[in-house]
Amino acid sequence: MDLSIRNLVKRFDRLTALDNVTLDVAHGSFVCFLGPSGCGKTTLLRVIAGLEDANEGTIQLGGEDLTAVPTRARNFGVVFQSYSLFPNMSAARNVGYGLECRRWDKAKIGARVDEMLDLVHLADHRTKLPAQMSGGQQQRIALARALAPDPSLLLLDEPLSALDAKVREDLRVEIRSLQQRLNLTTIMVTHDQEEALAMADVIVVMNKGAIEQIGSPRALYADPKTAFVADFIGRMNILRLDESDRGNPSFGGVALKVANIENAANDARALGVRPEMISLSDAEAGGENTLPATVSGITYLGNITRIEAVSDAQPDTPITVELHGASAVPKPGERLGLVIPAEALRVLA
Ligand SMILES: Nc1ncnc2c1ncn2[C@@H]1O[C@H](COP(=O)(O)OP(=O)(O)OP(=O)(O)O)[C@@H](O)[C@H]1O
Ligand SMILES: [Mg+2]
Missing domain, CATH: 3.40.50.300 (P-loop containing nucleotide triphosphate hydrolases)
Structure with missing residues (x-):
């Protein structure tokens, strides 16, 4: 019943x-x-x-x-x-x-x-x-x-x-x-x-x-709808967006492509991305949805390696990246690019 x-x-x-x-x-x-x-x-x-x-x-x-x-x-x-x-x-x-x-x-x-x-x-x-x-x-x-x-x-x-x-x-x-x-x-x-x-x-x-x-x-x-849910279930990186046109989100001057943003119920003020969805690239390579950052911490957890990286745009809140298996692991202090697929970004209320 x-x-x-x-x-x-x-x-x-x-x-x-x-x-x-x-x-x-x-x-x-x-x-x-x-x-x-x-x-x-x-x-x-x-x-x-x-x-x-x-x-x-x-x-x-x-x-x-x-x-x-x-x-x-x-x-x-x-x-x-x-x-x-x-x-x-x-x-x-x-x-x-x-x-x-x-x-x-x-x-x-x-x-x-x-x-x-x-x-x-x-x-x-x-x-x-x-x-x-x-x-x-x-x-x-x-x-x-x-x-x-x-x-x-x-x-x-x-x-x-x-x-x-x-x-x-x-x-x-x-x-x-x-x-x-x-x-x-x-x-x-x-x-x-x-x-x-x-x-x-x-x-x-x-x-x-x-x-x-x-x-x-x-x-x-x-697909958490709010920052509260995103934070309560799993880990979620929160990117606070620049005060620009909400329809064209940018983070520290880097324009971000967000899949299906037109369907979001809220104006995009913050975006969320799960740690396992981010990959690493060369700092100099640039490219779409790539945030320049500096590695601040590395934690080896067996099945995954957790990397904390400080982005130039939001130095007070490091971004967490989780690499699986035997991926090449960067070193603390190293400059790199955080690559975030457009499909992995969520608009959070
Ligand atoms: N009999 C009661 N008299 C007065 N306040 C109460 C009473 N029972 C619960 N509350 C209050 O209602 C709110 C919700 O309490 P509840 O026990 O439902 O929380 P909970 O989500 O189960 O928390 P927890 O995870 O700590 O068990 C709390 O602020 C609590 O202090
Ligand atoms: Mg209870």
């Missing part, structure tokens, strides 16, 4: 935590709310879960208005950052607890708990208490508990952020494949852009209580 959110406003005293949020979540999709601390991600998730009332706006699931439906009756699975398992109950009892509350009969609960423990590969740990399990195992139990009542919507609030890097990556894959197998509409809050890129069908980038941009990971990376 599709989830449809319209014009949600949530205020805490004078603070507007959600500022006119409108969003559609298609059935079976995996959506990430991504944004910096305090932007309203958890608040939005809590309003969807019914744990918090909105001041304005509506939420519908499959066409049914949720406003009057209490949290319990929504039948949504929720997993929070802290494991929040019942410490005095075994793994199996934790998984079955929601079913006991729903007064399922004993035999049915037993079978469902077994099925859920298998699903998260923890059948051997069924008698353990939460304190006897690792963080990753506890989070998988929390996931099994949320899935047991066969929810129509799964809501995850930073479920992986307390785990160490390796476990986090494994669980990413596990959650994603589970979600796809069950075709379960899922919303996950995260402030980790890599997590969002790796897991989501759709990313909702939030900033100060409002939605900044919605799109697939590829679309957001390739």
Whole structure:
């Protein structure tokens, strides 16, 4: 069932935590709310879960208005950052607890708990208490508990952020494949852009209580509409343009060709370009879209080499270039040209 959110406003005293949020979540999709601390991600998730009332706006699931439906009756699975398992109950009892509350009969609960423990590969740990399990195992139990009542919507609030890097990556894959197998509409809050890129069908980038941009990971990376999104997802070099005719952008006196600039929604005041889209040329060679610059730093990162170059036009903000594999690497202090393809430049609001 599709989830449809319209014009949600949530205020805490004078603070507007959600500022006119409108969003559609298609059935079976995996959506990430991504944004910096305090932007309203958890608040939005809590309003969807019914744990918090909105001041304005509506939420519908499959066409049914949720406003009057209490949290319990929504039948949504929720997993929070802290494991929040019942410490005095075994793994199996934790998984079955929601079913006991729903007064399922004993035999049915037993079978469902077994099925859920298998699903998260923890059948051997069924008698353990939460304190006897690792963080990753506890989070998988929390996931099994949320899935047991066969929810129509799964809501995850930073479920992986307390785990160490390796476990986090494994669980990413596990959650994603589970979600796809069950075709379960899922919303996950995260402030980790890599997590969002790796897991989501759709990313909702939030900033100060409002939605900044919605799109697939590829679309957001390739075509961010604002400097905020560009900066939050991946690295983006921002070129502040000369105060000349906006239709003919130039940077430090170098005219820049920008593909499809006529389609841009905004006047071009700043352009963005991803570090891996820039190549290097001889300083003297000149040529189209080539910025003269001096190498200020080099960082070897194994698969890539990251180069910081100070352009003559914008000395306060070095431009980052990422070279892949075994490309020839320049030396600090070297003069060179930064070559930027017209197709790689983005007009940013
Ligand atoms: N119960 C509350 N009472 C008052 N203010 C609140 C309450 N809950 C959240 N806020 C405020 O609303 C804003 C959004 O908070 P929210 O928890 O949704 O942010 P978030 O995006 O989840 O951040 P984080 O990444 O740090 O978890 C913050 O400014 C926060 O202080
Ligand atoms: Mg939060």
